[in-house]
Amino acid sequence: MKPEDVESLLGSGRPPTPPAELRGRLLAQVAQRRAPTLATPHPRARLLGALTVAASILGLASTLVWLLRMSPPLQDPARAAQDTGQPFEERRIKDNVDETRPASFTWSRDGKHWAYIEALTMPTGNVQSVIVDGTKQAEYFDIRGLQFGVDGHYAYLARRTTPGYLLVRDGVPQAEYENLRAVAWSPDGKKLAFIGVKEKHTYVVVDGMRSEPFDEATSLLWSPDSSTVAYAAVINREHFVVLGTEKGEPFDEVSALTFSPDGKTLAYRAMEGSFLIVVGRTKSRECTYVGNPVFGPGGMLAYGITKDKRTWMVSGHWPKLREEPPIETFEQVGTPVFSSDGKTWAYRVRVNDKESIVVETLDRKGLEVGERFDAVGDPHLDSDPASLVYVATKGSQKYLVVGGKLTRKFSLIDRISRRPGGSAVAYRAGRYGKQLVVAGDTESPEFDEVLSGPVWNTDGTKVAFVAKLGGELWSKVMEVK
Amino acid sequence: MPRCVETSHPDVGPTDKDILSRYRHGDSSWFGQLYDRHAPGLLFFAHSLLADAALAEDLVQEAFLRLLDQDPGRLEDSVRGLLYTILRNLAVDEARKRSVRSRSYPFLVPSGVEEHPAEVSERLESLSRALHALPDDQRETILLKSYGKLTFGEIAALLGVQEPTVKSRYRYALEKLGRLLGEAQEGP
Numbered sequence: 028m029k030p031e032d033v034e035s036l037l038g039s040g041r042p043p044t045p046p047a048e049l050r051g052r053l054l055a056q057v058a059q060r061r062a063p064t065l066a067t068p069h070p071r072a073r074l075l076g077a078l079t080v081a082a083s084i085l086g087l088a089s090t091l092v093w094l095l096r097m098s099p100p101l102q103d104p105a106r107a108a109q110d111t112g113q114p115f116e117e118r119r120i121k122d123n124v125d126e127t128r129p130a131s132f133t134w135s136r137d138g139k140h141w142a143y144i145e146a147l148t149m150p151t152g153n154v155q156s157v158i159v160d161g162t163k164q165a166e167y168f169d170i171r172g173l174q175f176g177v178d179g180h181y182a183y184l185a186r187r188t189t190p191g192y193l194l195v196r197d198g199v200p201q202a203e204y205e206n207l208r209a210v211a212w213s214p215d216g217k218k219l220a221f222i223g224v225k226e227k228h229t230y231v232v233v234d235g236m237r238s239e240p241f242d243e244a245t246s247l248l249w250s251p252d253s254s255t256v257a258y259a260a261v262i263n264r265e266h267f268v269v270l271g272t273e274k275g276e277p278f279d280e281v282s283a284l285t286f287s288p289d290g291k292t293l294a295y296r297a298m299e300g301s302f303l304i305v306v307g308r309t310k311s312r313e314c315t316y317v318g319n320p321v322f323g324p325g326g327m328l329a330y331g332i333t334k335d336k337r338t339w340m341v342s343g344h345w346p347k348l349r350e351e352p353p354i355e356t357f358e359q360v361g362t363p364v365f366s367s368d369g370k371t372w373a374y375r376v377r378v379n380d381k382e383s384i385v386v387e388t389l390d391r392k393g394l395e396v397g398e399r400f401d402a403v404g405d406p407h408l409d410s411d412p413a414s415l416v417y418v419a420t421k422g423s424q425k426y427l428v429v430g431g432k433l434t435r436k437f438s439l440i441d442r443i444s445r446r447p448g449g450s451a452v453a454y455r456a457g458r459y460g461k462q463l464v465v466a467g468d469t470e471s472p473e474f475d476e477v478l479s480g481p482v483w484n485t486d487g488t489k490v491a492f493v494a495k496l497g498g499e500l501w502s503k504v505m506e507v508k
Numbered sequence: 509m510p511r512c513v514e515t516s517h518p519d520v521g522p523t524d525k526d527i528l529s530r531y532r533h534g535d536s537s538w539f540g541q542l543y544d545r546h547a548p549g550l551l552f553f554a555h556s557l558l559a560d561a562a563l564a565e566d567l568v569q570e571a572f573l574r575l576l577d578q579d580p581g582r583l584e585d586s587v588r589g590l591l592y593t594i595l596r597n598l599a600v601d602e603a604r605k606r607s608v609r610s611r612s613y614p615f616l617v618p619s620g621v622e623e624h625p626a627e628v629s630e631r632l633e634s635l636s637r638a639l640h641a642l643p644d645d646q647r648e649t650i651l652l653k654s655y656g657k658l659t660f661g662e663i664a665a666l667l668g669v670q671e672p673t674v675k676s677r678y679r680y681a682l683e684k685l686g687r688l689l690g691e692a693q694e695g696p
Contacts, residue, residue: 040635041617054540
């Protein structure tokens with residue numbers, strides 16, 4: 028046979044589709060991982076760098092650091108509640124923190140307790156400890172998932188030198204598994220759930236009760252009323268959702284679980300050859316690809332779909348969704364964010380290497396596509412389209428876009444928090460290698476790092492945050508004009 | 509509601525780099541599409557190198573996970589090339605340390621709807637057997653070019669050889685496959 032005939036024969040074949048469970052297994056692992064973060068350089072190295080590099084180069088370096096740094100992953104609802112407990116009193120929390128690299132700083136829900144993870148480089152390797160209200164806990168080699176529940180109770184996952192992970196609750200080691208993940212307090216902070224692996228079986232443990240053994244379990248999610256959990260599980264290559272103890276229909280893959288705000292309906296993405304959305308016991312049409320479904324107030328539901336090489340957002344009151352494509356479609360759509368009344372939603376779109384925010388309303392006549400930037404962050408909506416706030420990237424700079432207009436410019440803008448009942452926002456900002464908090468038109472002094480916050484007080488007159496400056500860790504409060 | 513049923517079309521949607529960028533911003537929801545694009549070729553490649561289907565699956569999974577740990581600067585390179593580089597390094601390490609186990613080889617399937625499916629399947633089965641009779645360096649080159657969709661330059665960088673060497677291996681591989689398939693047609 029001639030070489031050209033062999034090439035033709037090679038082209039008539041393709042590698043077979045890999046087994047479905049490989050896809051499910053990998054995606055489950057990816058979903059459980061956190062995006063990589065850049066290692067924080069040792070303070071001495073940073074000091075040496077600062078002494079030897081000219082100020083102008085420092086400015087450039089800070090920009091590069093921002094470009095390379097990873098945004099924090101999206102927080103789950105139980106975790107997001109952690110920041111609300113910050114007390115509005117200014118005080119020095121700890122001295123000499125430069126050597127211990129504080130991370131994952133968090134307040135208890137009532138604001139009476141605080142905790143963070145510190146790391147020490149020892150001759151035997153890195154060791155980590157949790158500091159709770161200034162008291163150092165036991166040393167471990169890896170600590171993850173530090174969270175406060177109600178009444179100052181706390182939990183985290185820790186690894187010793189021996190194989191396996193411990194669930195540590197209020198400082199006391201409890202359950203030990205070969206692998207542990209997805210530890211989450213219920214929204215009311217009273218119950219704890221996690222996923223543990225032991226002797227090749229995966230278990231979901233909810234408030235001390237262990238599930239039946241699964242081949243795999245992922246996407247553990249508490250209902251908003253803390254009454255039950257939902258998760259994705261695999262047995263004998265069949266993927267299904269478990270709501271409480273009830274198993275759903277089997278698919279090739281299930282993911283992107285989400286509860287409606289009232290907790291009565293569960294939606295998720297499923298794959299059986301092609302992709303579809305499952306809402307309660309009903310299914311959407313099949314599509315090439317579907318994004319994460321999101322419920323809005325008043326029973327609204329929206330998710331992105333790809334069909335015929337076009338991508339757009341479908342939305343409406345399930346099951347009567349507006350599925351027809353708009354005149355303008357996109358290469359990619361992000362996850363939608365609803366306004367508080369559910370009548371407006373916004374999402375990120377990408378076309379020809381540029382990104383914009385699109386705003387839609389319930390009485391849609393067309394899409395309102397915002398200005399195009401190199402990149403845009405997730406939109407923040409309050410009550411109406413005019414309340415739209417997001418971060419836009421132009422070159423190396425970040426701009427806060429408020430009501431469609433570019434406002435402040437920094438090398439870093441994140442942790443956007445809207446003033447209660449108002450239009451102003453507070454956020455963490457970066458400038459020339461330093462960090463500060465901006466709330467409305469008020470700027471804080473610059474710090475080495477802002478570790479936690481900003482959060483608003485209930486009447487919107489102050490913001491609080493935790494920051495590091497000169498080796499000291501401070502709880503700071505800023506009056507907002 | 510309108511129907512939009514169609515088969516998976518993994519090249520639709522965001523680019524590989526977009527998907528990795530989204531992952532770095534906390535959105536792993538698109539990762540399945542990245543998997544769908546590359547997993548078949550990667551698994552076939554690993555299975556061919558190792559002759560062990562289960563081990564190949566493990567290494568493909570590990571390759572995707574290691575991709576997520578890569579230096580963000582490196583992700584600016586071809587994601588496809590990087591995945592094959594990671595997978596090959598894993599496979600080479602594994603081949604060095606593993607004990608002799610039962611061997612299995614993957615078989616190609618028709619890439620489209622054929623008029624004579626049985627005949628095409630038979631020819632692809634012969635081709636699959638012939639592929640496994642190639643020397644390792646030639647088989648790697650053919651698989652990376654034909655099913656990894658890598659350029660000769662990318663294959664050269666991956667294998668650590670000059671581009672003309674890759675082109676020669678590819679040509680020799682086609683010639684040898686032609687001879688093997690001719691022998692198969694003639695029969696014993």
